[in-house]
Amino acid sequence: xxYKRPKFRHPDTEINDLGYARQDYEGALSTLCAGCGHDSISxxxxxxxxxxxxxxxxxxxxSGIGCSSKAPTYFLGNSHGFNSVxxxxxxxxxxxxxxxxxxxxxxxxxxxxxxSIGMGQFVHAARRNLNxxxxxxxNGCYGLTKGQDSATADEGSRSKKGDPNPxxxxxxxxLSVQVGATFVARSFSGDKDQLVPLIKAAISHxxxxxxxxxxxxxxxxxxxxxTKSYEFTREHLKATGTMDFVPMREEITARYAPGSSHEVxxxxxxxxxxxxMAKGMDPLNRVSALNAMEESKQQxxxxxxxxxxxxxxxxxxxAIGTVSRPLNQLSERELCPGDSVLQNINESLR
Amino acid sequence: xxATNIKDPEYFHKVVDCQxxxxxxxxxxxxxxxxxxxxxxxxxxxNWESNVFxxxxxxxxDRPCEPACRRGRVEDEPVAICxxxxxxxxxxxxxxxxxxxxxxxxxxxxxxxIGGGPxxxxxxRDLMPLGYSIDLYDxxxxxxxxxxxxxxxxxxxxxxxxEEVNYILDMGVVTHFNTTVNSLKEILDKKYDAVFVGTxxxxxxxxxxxxxxxxxxxxxxxxxxxxxVAFEHSSSIGKRVVVLGGGNTAMDCCRTARRLGxxxxxxxxxxxxxxxxxxxxxxxxxxxxxxxIVDNHVPLAFVVENGKFIGVTFDRVDAVYDDDGRxxxxxxxxxxxxxxxxxxxxxxxxxxxxxxxxxxxxxKFDQWxxxxxxxxxxxxxxxxxxxxxxxxxxxxxxxTAVAHGHQAAVSIDHFCHGKSVAERLAPGVTLISQKMGIxxxxxxxxxxxxxxxxxxxxxxxxxxxxxxxxxxxxYDLKTAYAEAERCLNCDVQTVFEEIRCIECDACIDICPTDxxxxxxxxxxxxxxxxxxxxxxxxxxxxxxxxxxxxxxxMVKDEDMCLHCGLCAERxxxxxxxxxxxxxxxxxxxx
Numbered sequence: 001x002x003y004k005r006p007k008f009r010h011p012d013t014e015i016n017d018l019g020y021a022r023q024d025y026e027g028a029l030s031t032l033c034a035g036c037g038h039d040s041i042s043x044x045x046x047x048x049x050x051x052x053x054x055x056x057x058x059x060x061x062x063s064g065i066g067c068s069s070k071a072p073t074y075f076l077g078n079s080h081g082f083n084s085v086x087x088x089x090x091x092x093x094x095x096x097x098x099x100x101x102x103x104x105x106x107x108x109x110x111x112x113x114x115x116s117i118g119m120g121q122f123v124h125a126a127r128r129n130l131n132x133x134x135x136x137x138x139n140g141c142y143g144l145t146k147g148q149d150s151a152t153a154d155e156g157s158r159s160k161k162g163d164p165n166p167x168x169x170x171x172x173x174x175l176s177v178q179v180g181a182t183f184v185a186r187s188f189s190g191d192k193d194q195l196v197p198l199i200k201a202a203i204s205h206x207x208x209x210x211x212x213x214x215x216x217x218x219x220x221x222x223x224x225x226x227t228k229s230y231e232f233t234r235e236h237l238k239a240t241g242t243m244d245f246v247p248m249r250e251e252i253t254a255r256y257a258p259g260s261s262h263e264v265x266x267x268x269x270x271x272x273x274x275x276x277m278a279k280g281m282d283p284l285n286r287v288s289a290l291n292a293m294e295e296s297k298q299q300x301x302x303x304x305x306x307x308x309x310x311x312x313x314x315x316x317x318x319a320i321g322t323v324s325r326p327l328n329q330l331s332e333r334e335l336c337p338g339d340s341v342l343q344n345i346n347e348s349l350r
Numbered sequence: 351x352x353a354t355n356i357k358d359p360e361y362f363h364k365v366v367d368c369q370x371x372x373x374x375x376x377x378x379x380x381x382x383x384x385x386x387x388x389x390x391x392x393x394x395x396x397n398w399e400s401n402v403f404x405x406x407x408x409x410x411x412d413r414p415c416e417p418a419c420r421r422g423r424v425e426d427e428p429v430a431i432c433x434x435x436x437x438x439x440x441x442x443x444x445x446x447x448x449x450x451x452x453x454x455x456x457x458x459x460x461x462x463x464i465g466g467g468p469x470x471x472x473x474x475r476d477l478m479p480l481g482y483s484i485d486l487y488d489x490x491x492x493x494x495x496x497x498x499x500x501x502x503x504x505x506x507x508x509x510x511x512x513e514e515v516n517y518i519l520d521m522g523v524v525t526h527f528n529t530t531v532n533s534l535k536e537i538l539d540k541k542y543d544a545v546f547v548g549t550x551x552x553x554x555x556x557x558x559x560x561x562x563x564x565x566x567x568x569x570x571x572x573x574x575x576x577x578x579v580a581f582e583h584s585s586s587i588g589k590r591v592v593v594l595g596g597g598n599t600a601m602d603c604c605r606t607a608r609r610l611g612x613x614x615x616x617x618x619x620x621x622x623x624x625x626x627x628x629x630x631x632x633x634x635x636x637x638x639x640x641x642x643i644v645d646n647h648v649p650l651a652f653v654v655e656n657g658k659f660i661g662v663t664f665d666r667v668d669a670v671y672d673d674d675g676r677x678x679x680x681x682x683x684x685x686x687x688x689x690x691x692x693x694x695x696x697x698x699x700x701x702x703x704x705x706x707x708x709x710x711x712x713x714k715f716d717q718w719x720x721x722x723x724x725x726x727x728x729x730x731x732x733x734x735x736x737x738x739x740x741x742x743x744x745x746x747x748x749x750t751a752v753a754h755g756h757q758a759a760v761s762i763d764h765f766c767h768g769k770s771v772a773e774r775l776a777p778g779v780t781l782i783s784q785k786m787g788i789x790x791x792x793x794x795x796x797x798x799x800x801x802x803x804x805x806x807x808x809x810x811x812x813x814x815x816x817x818x819x820x821x822x823x824x825y826d827l828k829t830a831y832a833e834a835e836r837c838l839n840c841d842v843q844t845v846f847e848e849i850r851c852i853e854c855d856a857c858i859d860i861c862p863t864d865x866x867x868x869x870x871x872x873x874x875x876x877x878x879x880x881x882x883x884x885x886x887x888x889x890x891x892x893x894x895x896x897x898x899x900x901x902x903x904m905v906k907d908e909d910m911c912l913h914c915g916l917c918a919e920r921x922x923x924x925x926x927x928x929x930x931x932x933x934x935x936x937x938x939x940x
Contacts, residue, residue: 035922
């Protein structure tokens, strides 16, 4: 018997610009339940980071508590990691981002970790436009404690052996748009074609990027009465449109019919191509985004894809005017420049 | 593409690359697992049932299985299948009680076997347990055919050969050794119910070059010389020997010459080194014994000066390839080169020879003097005369002869019982889940990254002194285990049941070699390009499911699958399962 991933890989496996194979972005073998949506999201993160040729040591993955927050063990095994306290991941990211603005911050959280215990932290990270990717592995239940309804469980949805949920659900995407997140998307663990470009765009985005990913819990919440099951999600998916992500250094090869595509250039020079957008949907417009989300909800549809983004976003460091060099690279002399400088400051404030 | 029909036994059979490539379709992974478990006798019997000569083949097989081995596609070297077979043979216990019972009351049918080599012996092995009375005719003093006369003892000890030949002869075969059959008609007149011709390809080719007649005493036909050494008619050779030819017989000749007094022995071959017919490992063994292989030399003449044999002259050539890849050997125009020597061994090929078959008794021959033999039934134009082994379609190898023997036995059995000779029963097939529990499979599904283990050899100083000392020592049990664990268990199949699949993608994410894709169906050519890792090896099939609820199909490229079982491990609904596939060719009387 063995439960180890063999070392062999397909001989034609793709090597990225840094000379790494996808294998180099994998983590330990997952111990989540077989068929867990979280594993697919992990797979999508691995693919996105490999395709973006991210140097593993340039990325930090942070999480709170829950099945979702176990997941970072299962991807990016060569990156920095911090498994923090329940619901407190945003604070830890804030601290880390303040100390070293050069790293890419990837927060991984669940619906409990975000929408219940971590709600206070989550909205403030979004409001401050902290430069991070915040992925919610959203299964509508507390899988680690046997599947109780979470705050994102839809009203009327019933988990395995549960009663219909009597409460209104929290829509993390709508909430983030309202509190000031500058990149908001929703996706489904079973749709990598959509999820991978979204993760790439979120990493390239400058500011708070939320991706709320419906990620079915096969053990407790994949029954016919659940609105977070594989089957229900597939049947009720509705995409805002299709998105291609073209990193800055790559040539644009795809051809789009004139007028059918909308190009958005990101802070780092990458380009997002939006095409086949639903009628009246403009992801660069908050009102349009919120309307679309509300309309889909009325129609029992799960609206996925890029919902809202602000390409001119100003992230936290810009807002508070920190120095461009990471704080952790400043010497004591620079941080404590001495009495004469203090006197000068004091003088200027008199 | 149409959904794959996994009920067709040949589909999964093809996935077991080694077994599929083996002419006798020996269930290789099955016996390798038994070796790993220390069940050597069981492993031996799995072999014996299928290939009849595990000890012999474990030393001398041409190994068509090894180039096919999946392991050779994911890393450099295939599993040492052949030498693991030897481990089973060397370490088995007594098998007397496992041999088939031979009925005391015979079935009244009499069969004559002409030639005592692997093909005939296989026919006897299959028919004796069914109650046939069998007469075996051979001009040698003992059974084994070319395995005895042409394979030198330092590769195949006599004890190993005799043991396995005797398992069959001891079933009650009536042997007529030292009996040259000079007339098929005479045999037919003895009113046998069936006659099997397994006389091999006994005639070594002759070059017929200038000077050959004058130098005749120094020029020997390779297989005849090997045979005279084996039967101890020859025991020495000159100090300087030139071996002409680039096949395995040439390798056996040069290595035997080294043991009979040859000090300066070289192999001279027409073709480039890389295109020689000899197996790579046999070339290595020859070179290890200080025998240089000189390639791109075409022999011109035997040189005799003043009545004394001097040596052989060669034209130096280059291999030139035309647009179709056809090779021509073109002279470099340089002066011929003389290799001085005392003796020459000619090992440039073998041919069939049927001077003893009367041309007017009904056997039909083609323009090359080969009998017309049906490729499935091995029946000739005389309904009760069957051919097999090298005698049927020209020189091949032992394992092919065994495969022929099994099929000819089926035909003979059908023929003798008035059934259609062409009838072939479907192979025996089982497909059984290997799941034992959570994370637990009944086979070793871990994939070690160990490289192929080298088989140790006896000291050269020792083996070159005595032609009967076996060169290869065989794996010790610890190494055998490690080598056995390199086997990927290709017979444990990934079986997909679409009705259970919830399309969660877990299998796609976990597959280490990106074999699995869920995608829209398309024609094969397109589909091969649409996969996660494009499926470029056209000799390997795509496993395509029925259409799934999302209108996609599951497509698995069998090419790179490691059979590690992780897809089944990570499948929440057991839509994937690892099931052992056993494929047994149906033999006579089954």
